[in-house]
Amino acid sequence: MLIRTRQLARRYRMGDAEVAALVGVTVDVAAGEFVAVTGPSGSGKSTFMNLIGCLDRPSAGEYLLEGRAVSAMSGDELAAVRNRHIGFVFQQFNLLARTSALENVELPLVYAGEPRRRRRERAMAMLERVGLGDRAHHHPSQLSGGQQQRVAIARALVTQPLLLLADEPTGALDSRTSLEIMALFQALNAQGITVILVTHEPEVATFARRVLRFRDGRLLAAGVGH
Amino acid sequence: MSAWQLLQVALRAIAVNKLRSALTMLGIVIGVAAVIVMIAVGAGAQARVDEQIRALGSNLLLVTPGAVTAGGVRMGFGSASTLSEDDVAAINREIPEALAAPALRGSAQIVWGNANWSTQILGVTPQYLDVRQWPLAAGRVFEPAELAGAAKVCLIGDTVARQLFGDADPLDQVIRIRRVPFVVVGVLESKGQSLMGSDQDDVVLMPISTARSRVLGSASAAKQRSVGTIWVKAADGVSTRALEEDVRSLLRQRHRLPPGADDDFSIRNLAEVMAVQEASNRALALLLAAVASVSLLVGGIGIMNIMLVSVTERTREIGLRMAVGARKRDILGQFLVEAVTLSLIGGLAGAAIGVTGAAVIASFAGWHVIVAPEAVVLAVAFAFAIGVFFGFYPARKAARLNPVEALRFE
Numbered sequence: 001m002l003i004r005t006r007q008l009a010r011r012y013r014m015g016d017a018e019v020a021a022l023v024g025v026t027v028d029v030a031a032g033e034f035v036a037v038t039g040p041s042g043s044g045k046s047t048f049m050n051l052i053g054c055l056d057r058p059s060a061g062e063y064l065l066e067g068r069a070v071s072a073m074s075g076d077e078l079a080a081v082r083n084r085h086i087g088f089v090f091q092q093f094n095l096l097a098r099t100s101a102l103e104n105v106e107l108p109l110v111y112a113g114e115p116r117r118r119r120r121e122r123a124m125a126m127l128e129r130v131g132l133g134d135r136a137h138h139h140p141s142q143l144s145g146g147q148q149q150r151v152a153i154a155r156a157l158v159t160q161p162l163l164l165l166a167d168e169p170t171g172a173l174d175s176r177t178s179l180e181i182m183a184l185f186q187a188l189n190a191q192g193i194t195v196i197l198v199t200h201e202p203e204v205a206t207f208a209r210r211v212l213r214f215r216d217g218r219l220l221a222a223g224v225g226h
Numbered sequence: 227m228s229a230w231q232l233l234q235v236a237l238r239a240i241a242v243n244k245l246r247s248a249l250t251m252l253g254i255v256i257g258v259a260a261v262i263v264m265i266a267v268g269a270g271a272q273a274r275v276d277e278q279i280r281a282l283g284s285n286l287l288l289v290t291p292g293a294v295t296a297g298g299v300r301m302g303f304g305s306a307s308t309l310s311e312d313d314v315a316a317i318n319r320e321i322p323e324a325l326a327a328p329a330l331r332g333s334a335q336i337v338w339g340n341a342n343w344s345t346q347i348l349g350v351t352p353q354y355l356d357v358r359q360w361p362l363a364a365g366r367v368f369e370p371a372e373l374a375g376a377a378k379v380c381l382i383g384d385t386v387a388r389q390l391f392g393d394a395d396p397l398d399q400v401i402r403i404r405r406v407p408f409v410v411v412g413v414l415e416s417k418g419q420s421l422m423g424s425d426q427d428d429v430v431l432m433p434i435s436t437a438r439s440r441v442l443g444s445a446s447a448a449k450q451r452s453v454g455t456i457w458v459k460a461a462d463g464v465s466t467r468a469l470e471e472d473v474r475s476l477l478r479q480r481h482r483l484p485p486g487a488d489d490d491f492s493i494r495n496l497a498e499v500m501a502v503q504e505a506s507n508r509a510l511a512l513l514l515a516a517v518a519s520v521s522l523l524v525g526g527i528g529i530m531n532i533m534l535v536s537v538t539e540r541t542r543e544i545g546l547r548m549a550v551g552a553r554k555r556d557i558l559g560q561f562l563v564e565a566v567t568l569s570l571i572g573g574l575a576g577a578a579i580g581v582t583g584a585a586v587i588a589s590f591a592g593w594h595v596i597v598a599p600e601a602v603v604l605a606v607a608f609a610f611a612i613g614v615f616f617g618f619y620p621a622r623k624a625a626r627l628n629p630v631e632a633l634r635f636e
Contacts (some may be wrong), residue, residue: 055549055629076553083551090633094546098242110231111551155550 001064002162002194003029003052008061010047021047023217024061029196031162034189036205037198039214046167048214049198053086053165054078066162083111087156091168093148095140101127101151102136108159126154130184146177153184157193164188166197170204182207227556229563236564239536240571250532251572253525254612258576258605259583260518265601266584268511270594275507278420279500286357286497287470289456289477292490307452308481308490311434314351314456316480321472323461327353328453330434332442336390337402343389346429347403349437355414357459365397365412368433376435380408383427384416403430406440466497519608525572526612533565533620544624545632558625565617566610573609577602 010022022044029035039045050056051063054070057078063070065081073081082088087108095104105123114122127136130150140148149169156164166185170178186207189195197208205211213220227235240247291308309328317326330349335342348354352367368379380403387396396410417426432441434453460469470493481490537544544557552560581597588595 050630053549055633076555079548079551079553082549088549090546092542094542094549094633096543096546098238107547108550110227111547111553111556159551 001028002031002033002066003027004062004064004067005051006062008048008051008058008063010044010051010056011059020217022051022058025219026061027212027219029194031194032189032192034186034195034207034209035197036208036211037196037214038200038202038205038211039220040200043214044217045198045200045212045214047217048212049165049167049196052163052196053088054081079111083108084159085162087153087159087161087164089149089152089156089164089166089169091171093140093145093152093172095148095151095155097141098139100137100139101132101143101154104140104151105154105158107155112159123154123158126158127151129157130154144177145173146180149173149177149181150184153181153188157188162194164193164195166195168199169197170199170201178204227552227559232559232563233567235560236567239540239564240567246532247568250528251525251568251575253528254522254569254572254609255525255576255579257518257522257525258573258609259580260521261515261605261608262577262580262597262602263583263587264511264514264518265605266580266595266597267587267593268507268514269596269598269601270588271507272504272511273596274594275500275504277418279504285460285462285464285466287458287460287466287473288494288496289458289473290492290494291452291454292488292492309453309456309477310451311453312451313477313480314453317456317458317473317476318353320476321469323464324469324473325353325357325459325461327351327357327457327459328434329354329455329457330437330442331454332437334404334430334441336386336430338390338396338399341390341392343386345383345386347437347441348429348431349434349442350431351434354431354457357457360417361415363413363415365410368411373433373435376433376439378406378408378436378440379411379432381412381414381431382410383414383429383431385425385427386430387413403432404441408432466495470495522608522612525609526569526616529565529568529613530616530620532568533561533617534623536564537561537620537624540624541627541632541635544627545629545635548627548629549633554625557627558621561621561624562614562617565621566613569609569613569617570606573606576609577606580605 005025005027008022008025009020012019012021025044025048037045037048047056051058054065054073058071065085070078070081095101096107102120102123105126106119109119109122124133124136127133130153132147132150132154135143135147135151140151143151153164164185169185170181173181182204185195185197195208197204199205289309311328314326314328317324328351332347332349333344334347335344351373352370354360355362355367362381363384365381367381368377371377372379380401382390382396382401390396390401391399396413399410400407401410402408414427414429414431420426458469458473460466474489474493477491478489483490547557547560581602584595584597587593
């Protein structure tokens with residue numbers, strides 16, 4: 001099992017009050033799955049993704065990524081896990097401005113300590129895979145929203161992670177481009193990449209084969225998509 | 227991330243905000259340039275004092291006559307004629323480690339051909355040149371016989387030689403000093419400015435006997451053997467302070483001053499006068515450098531300010547870098563290197579401007595300026611340290627950001 005959570009919980013302190021953002025989530029995700037995480041805002045789906053993505057640590061419960069307990073890891077170990085095993089795609093793309101598409105894709109490899117030449121080769125190969133081989137030297141401001149999101153996807157995949165985590169990846173795109181991006185996720189999933197997608201749009205969730213619905217910090221039902 | 231990659235990231239971030247980066251560096255540029263110029267000017271002044279000490283001789287005592295009190299009016303030092311050639315002889319006889327030479331001072335108009343010049347006349351003995359460590363550029367010193375016989379011979383300083391003779395050879399020429407013809411037997415080497423800034427080369431030396439009887443002649447017979455000043459040189463390895471006491475007690479004894487009475491002469495220890503001047507020079511240079519360092523410090527605060535702004539502006543970038551695998555130390559390094567790069571570029575630019583500025587000051591103001599390479603290296607190293615010191619807090623702030631919050635930051 002790629003992801004295994006047991007009674008996963010996350011609480012925040014807001015002044016004097018303690019807010020439970022996530023309560024007792026137990027779920028397994030196998031390698032190769034395409035999972036959509038949905039729910040209204042404040043339902044805990046983003047908190048869940050942050051925990052799954054090793055950006056945050058649970059307040060209670062257990063999270064095993066490929067059998068390794070994440071809650072016991074140090075900050076540097078979490079950084080290394082994010083670097084090698086998890087690729088992130090964000091709603092706002094989060095590309096570095098004034099930096100070419102190629103260099104943006106290279107960024108995770110820079111932190112992985114990859115030598116320059118191999119970095120270039122792998123980043124270039126990944127850009128070609130998302131159909132942007134001819135835009136490698138364009139800056140984000142010279143690319144359309146859909147192209148920017150493709151660059152972000154290439155960046156997420158360049159370290160060949162176990163898991164692709166996408167947080168509202170189509171939230172800033174028009175519907176036609178959204179379809180293209182979703183089709184790309186499906187194609188990548190078909191090639192064996194595990195995809196977990198956070199979205200509040202039901203039509204986006206239909207692309208996934210399985211849907212996890214959250215409400216008030218709890219996992220409601222583990223439905224199966226189309 | 228390797229140091230080289232950090233540097234590339236830093237340079238790119240600096241290049242993105244060129245104007246802002248340049249203004250941030252300006253504080254460091256001004257600080258480093260000011261430190262270098264101040265140290266250069268201070269070192270120049272120091273070197274000039276050292277030069278003067280060497281020129282004057284640091285082992286000298288200057289004895290001048292005391293004050294006359296006439297009807298309750300005290301006239302100040304030098305007004306009395308309490309020192310005589312006998313005192314000089316006594317010092318040379320009684321204190322073996324001292325070499326004393328008298329001088330009688332006056333001024334006169336001197337003429338050679340159709341050129342004339344007003345200059346200082348010094349009546350001296352041949353020992354005067356030894357005491358002052360003043361070699362001849364040409365010719366000879368007057369002989370004891372000429373001293374005894376009040377011969378009309380003279381030595382002229384470099385300035386007098388140039389003013390009166392121009393390119394001509396002054397040796398064996400006859401000049402008129404107050405209408406008395408003198409033969410120029412020697413030319414003194416240039417000694418430069420005195421500590422007080424007067425031209426020491428604007429002088430004519432002649433036997434003290436000749437000066438007294440023919441040029442600076444005084445009507446009073448009682449002053450026949452009086453001298454204006456006595457220069458006393460301490461032998462090598464003899465403390466001028468101890469010598470000062472020896473000379474003082476000898477002169478008090480000779481002048482029959484009862485215990486408790488004031489000296490009728492005064493002794494100035496030139497080594498101490500110069501030591502004081504040197505110390506005050508050094509203190510001034512240090513003060514100027516300290517003031518300049520303050521501007522460096524202010525420049526450092528400017529860097530910290532801009533780095534804090536930069537960290538806030540780039541919070542999402544920091545979150546993203548963390549998401550793709552940057553560790554805390556990568557982020558810390560990135561912002562620290564950026565701050566240090568800013569301060570170091572500023573430091574190098576400041577060094578260039580400082581060295582140029584020192585040269586400009588030297589040529590325009592005519593000051594003696596010494597740019598020591600150590601001072602330049604020190605100033606740039608200080609700029610580097612400022613970058614590390616003031617860059618650390620913003621960098622740590624960046625490294626401590628929570629990735630989740632940083633990514634969500636608007």
